[in-house]
Amino acid sequence: MRAEAHAYIHLDVTTHSWADFHRATGLSDKGIGEAVHHTDPGLAVQCPMLGQGVVLGWLLAIAAPLNEGKIIPAWDRYIETGCHYVLEYRSSNPSDAMRQVACWLIEKIKEEVERARSVLSAMNAVSKNMKS
Template sequence: MHPLRRKLPSLNCLYAIDAVARHGSFTAAARELGLSQPAVSKAIKSAEAHMGFDLFERRTGGLDVTDKGRAVCEEVAAVLARLLAVTAHDGAQTAQKTISVSFSPSFVSMWLLPRLPEFQSLHPGISFRISENTGRPKAADMSFDFSTRLGDGDWSDVTAWTFAPEILHAVAAPDYVAAHPGVMALETLPEATLLHAVEAQRERMNWSAWFRAAGLRDLQLEEGMVFSDYHAAVQAALLGQGVALGWEHLVQAYVEARKLQFVAGTSVTTGRNFYLVTPARRQLAPHHHLFRDWAIGKARSEFARAHPPHRV
């Protein structure tokens, strides 16, 4: 017997590890793999017994990846992606591989485009058709390969993979903070110029709801500046015109580059998630799997960097 057979779990277990890590759920992983939830749970337990340590911590409402498990999950995802890339090089490799995506303008400009060169350098033979949407596409318009949705992931018309939790921060440019130091305290933040995004076809947490979730109630907020597009509100914050509500996965890079900073020392986690989705009947090709796994892996690694495990 090859020594790897004694050390590593079966390939089916590796598929289960990858799917559970991406979805953060046995049920969602089972749906993707076409298995029962108990079968996926059994595969994970078998893998953990093989390796001698836990990959996931079971908790009410979901799963957390353990420290050792995170390293294993990242390596499994990378290995499966490399295998996909190798098997994709067949006699049809001269055929053009195109990925069609439909995202919000803010996701395109703030998340996808800054990171896309990395994917294209890894997979130069894949091209993209990028469209921007102003709301959830109707069934007749679902010609894309991938889009995103915000919610609980329980949709019959799409297959969904957990992308990032919905976490909202108050953000402002450093120059604005220097000129308005009161924004650093939650109690005095309402006195700042608040930048509102009110989009007709999307439901977003507004400032009033954010303050209530943060513990401040019965506020009379000034109207501030109102935009019909979330991206425009964040751009106004970047230009030092006030304080915007920023989804963490979209503004984290600006914070790391010191173009924005989190203010008020408060964030709100809504309990909902963003999901990468594909139409339910879409048959994904190997190059689609490469993009899906890269995008989800990128979001997960950035979240892990922003939220390192607490060590006592």
Template structure:
């Protein structure tokens, strides 16, 4: 047993065996390894002696794997392939330290982050961003990303930083509001098109119940499984969408979307936080984190001045 452990720790012997088995020729193996054919033959013979089995049959025509040799070659080839993959990933990560990977909703990326991406590039010109996109509710692990935006979950052992409370309000384009009026006007919901997100933390019925508006029988309805498309439909004047302020603050700030009700937004009691797996943050990740928080704080200050309904958030 001890001899086997010593053999398995001899990566050089296994490497010579793998090349010899793949080449089916000791001379070709020697050329690949930059040694002599005699050195290859000796290394293979020592490995065979240690294991007490023949790995090759030898003849004037060359060498051929035995049944035991084929079994070992399959395992050794897979092992070296896995090691090569791991080494490439390590090298990629070290060379790619300037890239920060973010796990965010499609709506947040499309309608909050991308419109101000040029500002991010000015603030952090040497940092690249990569996105893992979530189309619906912000849930799931962040083990494979640098930062994620998630609803606060005390049970999770994440590092986390306050970003924005979960605040929901109906939003529409200024043109739609001018044509159709607010959702809480006397004419009621039946004249409006309500735009739905199919997987969400709050549906129109719940919003209406909490806001004192009967949203059960709209004039028309549109439904999407992707939050970015919900907001895009609202921006195009196709109806009224429920907007999570953490995603629509930029559009509200620029006047591309406006509140579609005179009532105050609904604060659910939940909170969105930027989260990361435990451990120290790279400087690049810290810079992205600080920039996101700063931009959101600036949005909050601006929309509070623009829209009195936000004074209580």
């Protein structure tokens, strides 16, 4: 795919930029289309679903639309950042119900991410830590 022909969606609150992506993957940044900036992750992910450009997305953020075929990878490679999410209880003594909900949520997230990883399995992983 020629992602350069599309607008580059940039999430302003993220720590990684398109320049970081191009540097880590070795892909050219020549001929990049216009940049569209969003501060809302939901809006940024909706843009490619509406055909309005390409977005850098954390796997957890894009797993569902990727699994549903609403978005597709724009290149043949992706970045393994080593970053992860942490779910914490606000209480030092969470209830059994809170623990059950947390376990259920973690299990559902794992399932969604593993499904998305199978979509990415045909792609090349670049194991670099992207730093701004």
